[in-house]
Amino acid sequence: MEQPRWVDAAAVRRSVSPDRARRLIRRELADGFDPASDPHRLVAPVGDGQLLVMPSTNGRSAGVKVLSVAPGNPARGLDRIQAVYVLLDADTLSPSVLVDGTAVTALRTPAVSAVAVDALAPAEVTSAVVFGSGPQALGHAEALLAIRHTSSVTVVGRRGEAARAMAQRISGLASTHPLTTRGLTVDDPQVEAAVREAQVVVTATSAATPVLDDDWVADGACVVAIGSHEPHRRELGSALLGRSLVVVEDVGTAHREAGDVILAAAQGALDWADVRTLQDVVLGRVERATDRPNVFKSVGMAWQDLVIAQHVGRA
Template identity: 35%
Template sequence: MSATRIPWIDAASLRQALPWPHVVDTLESAIRDGASRRDLPPRTGVPVTAGELLLMPAEVGVDVGVKVVAVHDGSAGPAVPRIQGVHVAFDGVTLAPTAVLEARTLTLLRTAGLSALAVRHLAPGPARSLALFGTGPQSVAHALAIDSVRPLEHVWVIGRRPESVETVVEQLGDAGIAAVSGTPADIASADIVACCTTAADPLFDSRALRPQATVVAVGSHSPTRREVDAALVRRATVIVESRPSALTEAGDIVIAIDDGVPAGTAIDGDLGDLVRGDVTIHTDRPRLFKSVGEAWADVVVASAAVREVLASTAVV
């Protein structure tokens, strides 16, 4: 291996290199090229004393990468981030490492970017209001990403701790997005609902949703946890990141099938179907996008960041 120093791309450099429209457009282009339908090894989880280590490798075109993430169990206190880690990017030809990226921000960008892409295709053009469940970094990222495809006029922030809700409201306000503290009942007025929590059980009764509401659920990659109820899966137009991962890792889908939703009709299409226009979006029912986080999207976003950063002077 060359002794050349491998660049480190930190959180600030990632955000500077990849504004939300760039993230969403990059993901859409990759999906149109078939990136989301590549055969990938399953996410590897290794239990450790303080939580879990996740290993996520993938190859997309000429780009190769692996993300190693530590998910903390909270035992060290609230000051410790729940997710920390690195993504190592490799040259697809020589397999030489080209950069190491801060994985927490990369995960925020790819997850919220995929949700915003789904909203771009699922939510009607006039959609302007968001009910946001969760008060962590992923919640803030989702509001910002969704705002880049459907400019938001009103956001309800829904969480268990009033002080955390107020922090998110202030962060969104600083970004120019009008937000207030909300309750689950506010889904009845929302055009878009984003679920970014660690909940194990449904966050709301989906019968209260507006007929054309778009729901995105990203909080879990466990088949035993869910943020939305089976009734929503039964009646919504359901789009998933990919069918294999949804049927094994997405509790929102797996539990709904266990509760009686026919497996053959639980999913209407994947992201590839959606961006190519190969799935019918029913105008008289809600739309649901469920993702669990896949390594191909990490590689796509990381590779775009590496190209942008290495072409500039932002490498530290």
């Protein structure tokens, strides 16, 4: 059997730009792929972390991502999330390409969020706030700047040094217009004002409890929460979800994994019948709210990895 070809992280980024990734994800939904058809991911506890196995097929290709989440890794100088992606030949199911799955994850998560932001955020986004100072903070800022001429990005982190360093990295992303960035710690009183002024707020943290107050987000603003895929963890409070248009990737998946939504519904703040999907938004069945916040809660799904890996494999 011919050995699978290896595609490293640098080749992944050369093959697919952040905005190209957004368009690939959006096209998959617009063309009618049903995220509910994705197999459930397997999640196994391993030590202090988790091992995830995420298979998917879309009729053209098949693939599986094997991913580990090790919360203690950043202190060791390693990535919290590490992965490898196996792309399979559609007919024989023979492994054809092995892809750096960490790079795929870093690319596809902001791409999915960007699909939501493009539809749920105002056309003019002058100010954004990103909670978190890891790779997803940078990826989401890059994805946002590809679709909106944002002039100010505030990074909020537990450690001021890390937040300021990430803000500096984000400042280097803007090439077509001036961009002001700053890094704040979570307990800085300026955080509230920044969120109240923002048209886009991203929470990309490992927090288990809400990272911002429920009444800080302005009507018409878009909040993207991507930090958790567990039913008992949340980055957003119940009252915020209760007063917002809430959008998820797939309702069944959200029932299992989207702690922000699960806990809000359990506390009576939100009715599951009112939760809509990203495909509803892409197909125009749901329009962004202007009289309340718009919340997109993402847990990440295997079909998204397959879309990116499939394109990388062809390239």
